[in-house]
Amino acid sequence: MPFRSILVTGGAGFIGSNFVRMVAREHPKTVITVLDALTYAGNLENIADLVDSGSVRFIKGDIREPAAVRVAMDNAEVVFNFAAETHVDRSIEEAASFIETDIQGTYNLLNFARELKVKRYVQISTDEVYGSSAGKDFDETSPLRPGNPYSASKCGGDLMCLAFANTYRLPLVITRSSNNFGPYQHVEKFIPLFITNAMEGKDLPLYGDGLHERDWIFVEDNCRAILAVAEKGNDGEVYNIAVGKSQPNLRVAELILKHVGKTNSRIVFIEDRKGHDRAYRLAAEKVRVLGWAPRTEFAPAMEETVRWYVDNRGWWERVKSGAFREYYEKQYKDKLAKGKTK
Ligand SMILES: NC(=O)c1ccc[n+]([C@@H]2O[C@H](COP(=O)([O-])OP(=O)(O)OC[C@H]3O[C@@H](n4cnc5c(N)ncnc54)[C@H](O)[C@@H]3O)[C@@H](O)[C@H]2O)c1
Numbered sequence: 001m002p003f004r005s006i007l008v009t010g011g012a013g014f015i016g017s018n019f020v021r022m023v024a025r026e027h028p029k030t031v032i033t034v035l036d037a038l039t040y041a042g043n044l045e046n047i048a049d050l051v052d053s054g055s056v057r058f059i060k061g062d063i064r065e066p067a068a069v070r071v072a073m074d075n076a077e078v079v080f081n082f083a084a085e086t087h088v089d090r091s092i093e094e095a096a097s098f099i100e101t102d103i104q105g106t107y108n109l110l111n112f113a114r115e116l117k118v119k120r121y122v123q124i125s126t127d128e129v130y131g132s133s134a135g136k137d138f139d140e141t142s143p144l145r146p147g148n149p150y151s152a153s154k155c156g157g158d159l160m161c162l163a164f165a166n167t168y169r170l171p172l173v174i175t176r177s178s179n180n181f182g183p184y185q186h187v188e189k190f191i192p193l194f195i196t197n198a199m200e201g202k203d204l205p206l207y208g209d210g211l212h213e214r215d216w217i218f219v220e221d222n223c224r225a226i227l228a229v230a231e232k233g234n235d236g237e238v239y240n241i242a243v244g245k246s247q248p249n250l251r252v253a254e255l256i257l258k259h260v261g262k263t264n265s266r267i268v269f270i271e272d273r274k275g276h277d278r279a280y281r282l283a284a285e286k287v288r289v290l291g292w293a294p295r296t297e298f299a300p301a302m303e304e305t306v307r308w309y310v311d312n313r314g315w316w317e318r319v320k321s322g323a324f325r326e327y328y329e330k331q332y333k334d335k336l337a338k339g340k341t342k
Pocket of ligand 1: 009010011012013014015016035036037038039040041042043061062063064081082083084085086087101105124125126127154176177178179180181186
């Protein structure tokens with residue numbers, strides 16, 4: 001990788017931690033700083049081994065606070081913004097924190113990226129900004145039609161990025177990927193919830209008729225695409241990232257039950273989510289021109305993911321019970337008290 005030093009915000013969350021692990025493994029010379037507020041979704045355990053070994057400098061801080069952003073961005077050549085409030089269901093209950101983090105937080109990052117003249121700023125966004133697809137694929141020029149407060153907040157962040165690219169010529173790129181799955185995903189999200197419920201012998205609560213479709217991408221494939229866009233993407237441009245094989249949620253649930261060794265009778269249909277987008281479909285040729293292609297097929301990646309949750313029961317049991325906070329706070333008490341772990 002041509003980057004000497006990177007700042008990864010939200011690097012203790014699901015995709016961010018997978019990204020950090022991949023860069024540390026494959027590009028050991030790159031200096032990595034993680035800025036993460038450790039909200040309910042952030043878990044220092046996800047990158048604890050890298051922090052302990054000194055491969056990652058961790059700063060506990062909030063992108064809503066300019067001072068924290070300024071400190072973390074010092075010496076960063078490239079900024080990857082994964083930090084966000086991300087759970088649609090939570091945004092339907094309460095959207096203020098989504099607006100603050102996903103829009104105001106992004107604005108703070110952009111401001112300092114401009115002031116400190118970073119070489120590249122990478123905004124991690126989502127296919128949800130296009131809204132529900134009525135049978136056609138959205139490309140990067142499709143209109144933004146967010147269907148819930150989460151995706152509206154992500155639109156706000158994306159539009160601020162495009163404004164900075166146009167107004168100040170900030171060298172930035174935006175990635176919009178489809179739904180990710182894989183290790184270290186918070187257990188309140190669809191796939192980990194279903195895997196862990198199945199393992200615990202609980203019901204799998206499926207929204208509506210279960211026929212909502214998502215084009216699932218294995219998290220490592222998305223991380224590789226993000227790197228490709230960061231390295232080779234054109235300034236001011238958006239890159240969709242998707243595999244192009246949508247699956248109904250019901251099929252995903254059945255596959256999970258098969259891998260966990262349980263029967264489909266565990267699936268319980270519940271009242272649909274408010275404003276539930278039926279499907280997202282992306283045209284993602286542009287990122288393939290950069291040389292990226294997914295390496296993983298859905299079914300084996302799902303098997304690998306289920307195996308990870310089976311092998312890491314302690315991890316998700318701590319997340320489910322809330323005990324993970326106590327766990328890492330005990331381990332990192334002194335360091336966190338200073339606002340840093342290194
Ligand atoms: N998960 C998906 O399927 C998916 C799909 C497309 C795009 N995305 C985008 O990818 C990014 C990462 O998603 P994820 O699923 O890993 O999310 P996540 O919820 O697992 O992690 C988010 C991380 O950001 C941190 N964070 C939240 N607010 C913060 C703040 N104010 N300051 C600093 N840190 C803060 C959290 O502590 C957490 O570590 C998000 O921008 C999301 O919109 C996710």
